[in-house]
Amino acid sequence: MIIGVPKEIKDHETRVGLVPSGVSALVEAGHQVLVEAGAGIGSSIPDHIYVRSGAQIVPNAAQVWSRADMVVKVKEPQLAEYAYLRPGLLLFTYLHLAPLPELTQKLVDSRTTSIAYETIREEDGSLPLLTPMSEVAGRMSVQVGAQYLERPNGGRGILLGGVPGVAPANVVILGGGVVGLNAAKIAVGMGAHVTIIDKNLNRLRDLDDIFNNQVVTLASNAWTIRESLKLADLVIGGVLVPGASAPRIVRRDMLADMRKGSVIVDVAIDQGGCLETSRPTTHTDPVYFVDDVLHYCVSNMPAAVPHTSTLALTNATFPYVLQIAGSGFEKAVANSRAIAEGVNTYQSHITCPAVAESQNRPFHELAAVL
Numbered sequence: 001m002i003i004g005v006p007k008e009i010k011d012h013e014t015r016v017g018l019v020p021s022g023v024s025a026l027v028e029a030g031h032q033v034l035v036e037a038g039a040g041i042g043s044s045i046p047d048h049i050y051v052r053s054g055a056q057i058v059p060n061a062a063q064v065w066s067r068a069d070m071v072v073k074v075k076e077p078q079l080a081e082y083a084y085l086r087p088g089l090l091l092f093t094y095l096h097l098a099p100l101p102e103l104t105q106k107l108v109d110s111r112t113t114s115i116a117y118e119t120i121r122e123e124d125g126s127l128p129l130l131t132p133m134s135e136v137a138g139r140m141s142v143q144v145g146a147q148y149l150e151r152p153n154g155g156r157g158i159l160l161g162g163v164p165g166v167a168p169a170n171v172v173i174l175g176g177g178v179v180g181l182n183a184a185k186i187a188v189g190m191g192a193h194v195t196i197i198d199k200n201l202n203r204l205r206d207l208d209d210i211f212n213n214q215v216v217t218l219a220s221n222a223w224t225i226r227e228s229l230k231l232a233d234l235v236i237g238g239v240l241v242p243g244a245s246a247p248r249i250v251r252r253d254m255l256a257d258m259r260k261g262s263v264i265v266d267v268a269i270d271q272g273g274c275l276e277t278s279r280p281t282t283h284t285d286p287v288y289f290v291d292d293v294l295h296y297c298v299s300n301m302p303a304a305v306p307h308t309s310t311l312a313l314t315n316a317t318f319p320y321v322l323q324i325a326g327s328g329f330e331k332a333v334a335n336s337r338a339i340a341e342g343v344n345t346y347q348s349h350i351t352c353p354a355v356a357e358s359q360n361r362p363f364h365e366l367a368a369v370l
Contacts (some may be wrong), residue, residue, distance in 0.1 A: 003072055005072055007039040007061065016310055026321070027053070029326060036059075070092060085106060085107060085110035094133075104361075116344045119344060129317055135178060136302040138180065144301070146190065151261075154287065155261050160234070171187045171192045176204060177203075188214050232258065234264075235263070236267065237273065237278070246274045264278075270299050320338075323336065
């Protein structure tokens, strides 16, 4: 199989879909790897390292997309890449299609087969390719939030951990999953007062045990969220429904009761965000205010730390890349329920139920259309 690795073009997206060790393993297995010139520079991987690993460097994206049987990326195709989608192409990347009907339509119209990292689900219910970036984004969310709480950056002028004689910041984390857990680790480590809100009581029990009573855990409902937001200096949105649009659990009217200069970091923005006031932003223009509350809704947060993020991501994705390349698409989905769960579009069909439901479009079982 020919595997193509294009350079990412989303704003400040400096991760890359395959590292040299993965190239070497694929080449040893008899595959060909095409890497666009400069694709790894943002992650501190120069072209000559890819060449040494057995890759062929090609001068532009068009050659990668047109020659590859499978394109391995990090982020969903951008508008300039839509023209490269075609019948017979296998696309393996983060897609987050639920809030992107235009991209979904383009994938369907072009009869591209797409496998989304975020919907690959193992038998134990885990999301192995979403987890590493959720870990990065969760930890970054507190780091970023602490920065924007500083007065010159538009915040209230609060030091997250306080000092002796002065109370620390109140951090409210919406969702106790991977993002929430990792955000809490950093916030607790920095000395903040941390509250985690989740609807799963068993998860709250687990978090209480993990943090040994260092965090407050609350059952999620509209009243609890509203009252917690009133006292929050930093709010982390980490709500996830795999493959589907995130539920908007924070309503616009709740912001009116929040402190001026408080900060919201909505990590769920890839799936549409968990606040009514959330809209995607970029690393170039990351923040905006609603009712004097600062919103940070960058949809590719881990790209700010590409060296760490690329290694963490490819550690998780590469075994699946190798499996798909080695057996081909049809055998891969037949042999792996996890990979089959990851297929979002096949030819002209939407094969992910959460995407179809979010966009009110027909859903087709993958097995029925293969």
